Amino acid sequence: MxxxxxxxxxxxxxxxxxxxxxxxxxxxxxxxxxxxxxxxxxxxxxxxxxxxxxxxxxxxGLIDSHVHSTFGDYTPRQNTVGFLESYVHGGTTSVISASEVHVPGRPKDVEGVKALAVAANRCYRDYRPGGMRVHAGSIILEPGLTLEDFQEIARLGVWLAKAGFGAFSSPSAYAPVIAAAKAAGIKVMFHTGGGSIPGSLNKITVDALLETRPQISGHCNGGPTALSAEENRRLVTEGHDIALQLVHAGNLRSAIHISELALEQAQFHRIMIATDTPTGTGVIPLGMLREMAELTSLGPLTPRQAVLAATGNVADVYDLNSGKxxxxxxxxxxxxxxxxxxxxxxxxxxxxxxxxxxxxxxxxxxxxxxxxxxxxxxxxxxxxxxxxxxxxxxxxxxx
The missing domain is CATH 2.30.40.10 (Urease, subunit C, domain 1)
Known part of the structure; x- marks a missing residue:
């Protein structure tokens, strides 16, 4: 056609x-x-x-790199049907799973988290709510996952992982598991800032990010609780290989600060705009547009930079064929x-x-x-x- x-x-x-x-x-x-x-x-x-x-x-088309999809166009966190199709009406044509962590009764054992990621990935291969692309199936990192596990699920199509919700004793304990996932070619996002759901670690600090080196600092402006101003500075200046994901459901003041630091350090290519929804903040069909307008009208980004942070920059970080x-x-x-x-x-x-x-x-x-x-x-x-x-x-x- x-x-x-x-x-x-x-x-x-x-x-x-x-x-x-x-x-x-x-x-x-x-x-x-x-x-x-x-x-x-x-x-x-x-x-x-x-x-x-x-x-x-x-x-x-805008690419939202932090959406908690589950199965189908439904979110149990907000008990809402059709939210993804509604996001298309806000200009979002692709979303990337930040893990299916809100699936009721989600498994936490090694076999279970692998199965959940593979199932979610397969469900969205042909299902396109509103015509949207859903890059689903982000394995939730748990103790016991090995390089062989990641190689197995990678062969089955899983290429995303999320750190921060597993039963690890400390943030630094994630380091070998994140390294194994990256070695298998999987893109790893690490929850950043204060904990967002019961049972997760109290805070993922900049020290943890710089030690474990995920490809993406998920909601680095807080999801919803942000890092300190000094941690923002260190993340931008010391973590050059870590993408900086700024979300609508986070701390706007911190998002503006991180944007300013990234521009000062000629690191704008690391900036991505996302929503971090659906979460306690809710379902926000215009979340991408709102974050773009806020970081332009109140923050240091030009309108063109805001568009790039929601499109081309995301495509480069995640190796997508869309976004340009x-x-x-x-x-x-x-x-x-x-x-x-x-x-x-x-x-x-x-x-x-x-x-x-x-x-x-x-x-x-x-x-x-x-x-x-x-x-x-x-x-x-x-x-x-x-x-x-x-x-x-x-x-x-x-x-």
């Missing part, structure tokens, strides 16, 4: 420089980006679906504009003054999933579906 997006206004490609795409049109085929160029060179009759962006902004508008990448996009009534002229300007942009269209796999967000304000300029091919998919299986 081919899709063309024409008459694009501003855009962000997702590359490190935050530059727009080279042109004002995109053509997608079979779920990937096939061509980027000028609207004048696009023949609408050659495509099954044509979206006229009408001068609004096109971004890569480049030929060969996944055809996942958000089309949005300044909301009605805003002083801003476009979507990036809205972020700069703290307004949430209005979303008119979300596309994943080159398929239009919605043409009006039920969660954001109405955009000043709305993209128009001028030629519809196959019907948009919502929460069914996608093969």
């Amino acid at each position: 081919s899709l063309a997006i024409i008459n694009i206004g501003d855009s962000v490609s997702g590359g490190h420089d935050g530059a727009p795409i080279n042109g004002d049109a995109i053509v997608c085929d079979l779920g990937t980006i096939a061509w980027i160029g000028n609207t004048a060179d696009v023949d609408p009759a050659e495509h099954e679906t044509v979206v006229d962006a009408a001068g609004s902004t096109v971004l890569p 508008v480049e030929v060969g990448r996944d055809a996942d996009f958000v089309i949005l504009d300044a909301p009605l009534g805003s002083d801003a002229d476009d979507a990036l300007g809205a972020f700069a003054i703290g307004d949430l942009p209005g979303i008119s269209t979300v596309i994943t796999d080159g398929v239009v999933r919605l043409t009006k967000s039920r969660n954001t304000p109405t955009p000043k300029r709305a993209a128009k579906l001028t030629h519809a091919g196959a019907p948009a998919l919502t929460a069914e299986l996608v093969h």
